[in-house]
Amino acid sequence: MVFIFASCFLVPCRNLRELDLGESEVEDLSGHWLSRFPDNYTSMVSLNIACLGWEVSFSALERLVGRCPNLRTLRLNRAVPLDKLANLLCRAPQLVELGTGAYSSELRPDVFSNLSGAFSGCKELKSLSGFWDVVPGYLPAVYPICSKLKSLNLSYATIQSPELIKLVSQCQNLQRLWVLDYIEDAGLDALAASCKDLRELRVFPSDPFGQEPNVPLTEQGLVSVSEGCPKLQSVLYFCRQMSNAALMTIARNRPNMTRFRLCIIEPHTPDYLTRQPLDVGFGAIVEHCKDLRRLSLSGLLTDRVFEYIGTHAKKLEMLSVAFAGESDLGLHHILSGCDNLRKLEIRDCPFGDKALLANAAKLETMRSLWMSSCSVSFGACKLLGQKMPGLNVEVIDERGPPDLRPESCPIDKLYVYRTVSGPRFDMPGFVWTMAENPALRLS
Structure with missing residues (x-):
């Protein structure tokens, strides 16, 4: 979302409680817009300028933070220097969630002392994020509040494994950790040993396009967490190798898992020990984790894994699949077997017309189906739109109008979702709606 910010908008907003500019592209056309909050404005509860x-204007930010006694969430951008953070914390010791700015500065004892003292005064702080451009020497300044933290988001922090081990070892009550793969297997071992209350783990790649591993992060780190963290329910894990044995161990260790998303960076990667598909490993996940709600698959997978999913994943609500399967049978197993499925995302799989049309009625019980770079033809999309008028069936193809090519020609992308109001009329020029009434089809 692009947001053009005019400071005049703020003048009448005397009762504004939350200003969240997250995930937005913002153009500030008015200069020091924070100073435009009225001097008697005190109602801010959450401010996100990350x-x-x-x-x-730091002086305006400092004044705003200081006069809002109910401010609970403050997320700063990386332009806020580390030596200014202590002043903000002293003015808002009631903060519950903090996103730091740049966490780097020339290492100075006075800055460290002020920062450590300010963090010590934040008795309610439960969530930390930010940490851009970290200078490791300043990390111990947060140690005084680590034992109270429930959430730690380091997904933008290039902190290396030795410092991460020291940090997470202080966070005994942590429930959620987002981190780059710099944590390595050794860091995940420390996490498993220290954070027994962990519920959610996300490990992101620091170099997703690199050809070779840049850090020693393997399946063993995830196995360790599954063994050491009995309350773990949600996992997003990027790695370069996996084995069926590891997946089976994780499934046995954590049958309480409700969200399991494994992203092996190189498509079609087999079990690195046996060179076999990972069907059995993912089969163990869906068989043992009876309450699984969300699943993402990756690696070398055949139609067999979708048979496992259709048979066992009866509570699954969202499934993401890429570069997997052998034939239409895989899609048929999913749509015919997953009773509670609400959202299905498929990319680069050999699924086509037969399974889609045979299970068309299932789509009316779902929120949406997204397919890209699969084997679905334009003709099948037209038939689906005619057969299921309660669905919006949209073909997305930037190559031009699909009806100028043979109907057997595969489309680029298909988006199907439920509707009670008929086709929408706000599509860009590369989107076509397949309606029951040909007169309603847009091009």
Whole structure:
């Protein structure tokens, strides 16, 4: 979302409680817009300026933070320097969630002392994020509040494994950790040993396009967490190798898992020990984790894994699949077997017309189906739109109008979702609606 910010908008907003500019592209056309909050404005509860790419008026930010006694969430952008953070924390010791700005500065004892003292005064702080451009020497300043933290988001922090081990070892009550793969297997071992209350783990790649591993992060780190964290329910894990044995161990260790998303960076990667597909491993996940609601598959997979999913994943609500399967049978197993499925995302799989049309009625019980780079033809999309008038069936193809090519020609993308109001009329020029009434089809 692009948001053009005019400071005049703020003048009448005397009762504004939350200003969240997250995941937005913001153009500030008015200069020091924070100073435009009225002097008697005191109602801010949550302020998120993390996405801003320029400096804000620190004096205006400091005044705003200081006069809002109910401020609970403050997320800063990387232009807020580390030596200013202590002042903000002293003015808002009631904060529950903090996103730091740049966590780097020339290492100075006075800055460290002020920062450590300010963090010590934040008795309610439960969530930390930010940590851009970290200088490791300043990390111990947060140790005084680590034992109270429930959430730690380091997904933008290039902190290396030794410092991460020291940090997570202080966070005995942590429930959620987002981190880059710099944590390595050793860091995940420390996490498993220290954070027994962990519920959610997300490990993101630091170099997803690199040809070779840049850090020693393997399946063993995830196995360790599954063994050491009995309350773990949600996993998103990027890695470069996996084995059926590891997946089976994780499934046995954590049958309480409700969300399991494994992203092996190289498509079609087999079990690195046996060179076999990972069907059996994912089969163990869906068989043992009876309450699984969300699943993402990756690696070398055949139609067999979809048979496992259709047979066992009866509570599954969202499934994401890429570069998997052998034939239409895989899609048929999913649509005919997953009773509670609400959202299905498929990319680069050999699924086509037969399974889609045979299970058309299932789509009316779902929120949406997304297919890209599969084997679905334009003719099948037309038939689906005619057969199921309660669905919006949209063909997305930037190559031009699909009806100028043979109907057997595969389309680029298909988006199907439920509707009670008929086709929408706000599509860009590369989207076509397949309606029951040909007169309603847009091109």
